[in-house]
Amino acid sequence: MKILVAVKRVIDYNVQIRVKEDGSGVVTDNVKMSTNPPDDNAIEEAVKIKEAGKASEIIAISVGDEKAQETVRKALAVGADKGILVKADGIIEPLAVSKILKKIVEKEKPDLVFMGKQAIDDDCNQTGQMLAALLNWPQATFASKIEVKEKSLEVTREIDEGLETLEVNIPAIVTCDLRLNEPRYASLPNIMKAKKKPIEQINASDLGVDTKPRIEQIKVEEPPKRKAGIKVASVEELVHKLKNEAKVI
């Protein structure tokens, strides 16, 4: 069984982002970048399945500019066997990414595609479901547990009401939640080995996918700031303020 894992390079989750003064977006120059956190869970799960002898090959793919290669390289250091970088500049909307991934799926013929449930930059939460639709594959989103069976997966999903379990036939798309597993760190020897693993580079335009954004981003601004609050000295003062000043209890 072959697993394709899609990873995205995003601003590191610990960085306090800054909005550009001209309203055209957020500052990304000289900002720490990392793998989108739930994409780390997606890679980890694929590696665990391979370690359990249920998968033979893991391909890591990223769509983005030249630097997205680092994100693919990190996936290789954690256990992916080969990498693909589809080069595209500017904002690539989830619809375009899913069309690119469809082309790669048709070429590489994986049995499963894993990715994080949501990218922490645009917060869209779309790509996996869109790819599933375009391929007419079943989807299991927000996965917190995956059990590989002979011709299907049993996936536990985190939903608003609690947990739901679905059985999806293989081939399938799974989008991963942060509680699916604990992503491992790449060891130094594995980082060195990853440097020798192949990364195939493809231009998005060569795949015949139109990546022009459909959505116009008119402006990006800072959200309204909250008024500074106060520190209270005691529980009594807190309750008094909530009752008589804020009037919420």
Add this chain to the structure above:
Amino acid sequence: MSVLLIAEHNNKDIKPFTFNAISAASKINEDVHVLVLGSNSDSVAKSISEVPNVKKVIHINNEIYENYLAENYTSVITKLSSSYSHIICSANTFGKNLMPRIAALLDVSQVSDIIKVISEDTFLRPIYAGNAFATVKSNDKIKCVTVRPTSFDPAPTSGGSAEIQNGDPGDATQLSKFVKKEEIKSDRPELGTARIVVSGGRGMQSGENFKLITAVADKLNAAIGASRAAVDAGYITNDHQVGQTGKVVVPDLYIAIGISGAIQHLAGMKESKVIVAINKDGEAPIFSVADYGLEADLFDALPKFLEELNKLNTIQK
């Protein structure tokens, strides 16, 4: 052209966020049609028809809709889509799972999680965990939009009498099947719609200690929330998680206890009207968004807090 809203329900009751999504849909266009896909779900269709904002209910009753599978929903919705300018649902786990599957088949770039309708094609949405707001304009012929429910007031539930039209089901998927749902039932207000939320974080130190939070929540008739750290540590189940990848809440009062206030947690609660933080680390980022901060050991403060609440003659419900 009209707007098609996809209802979320359990064949018996309508999920509350459907009403928030209806109110967002009415801001786009007053001609709101609601699609109810269900099995033995007549009562749901009838209740929706009583929402004054709703002009028509399309009810498709078939056993393939007994449990919600995005694959089954998608085939019928894409068939109906040609008569509509917009397809809308809530940006909760129901709508997030469903809408992109519809959008991709219609070759539409979806607009996720809007918090404001600026015009019928332009919307405001948070990005980067709510640390920036983007104004975006959709140029697709049909617009697929998910709505952050807590940013819109729920539509009134009675006084209307929309026509209920029965429709034919779409194809049933052979690709996936529902196995089970483990729903956590509680008599408390729902986290997403509660007036008061009391949340615990890693500072609670154990699941057992959450009983301190439960006692305060009982007193205030509040829902119980949690940070991701508390859920990851197994103190409480995932349905309580507030944050960028959990639930977004906007209560009148949010009480954060033993929560440091990572960006990802703030994303889920910083629009609350009044925020209280109780934390022994005076430098914790949660204090930067708190209206009232109490720097104290929560194990001393919580019992005292409950005692003080008990002294009050009245507590708002």
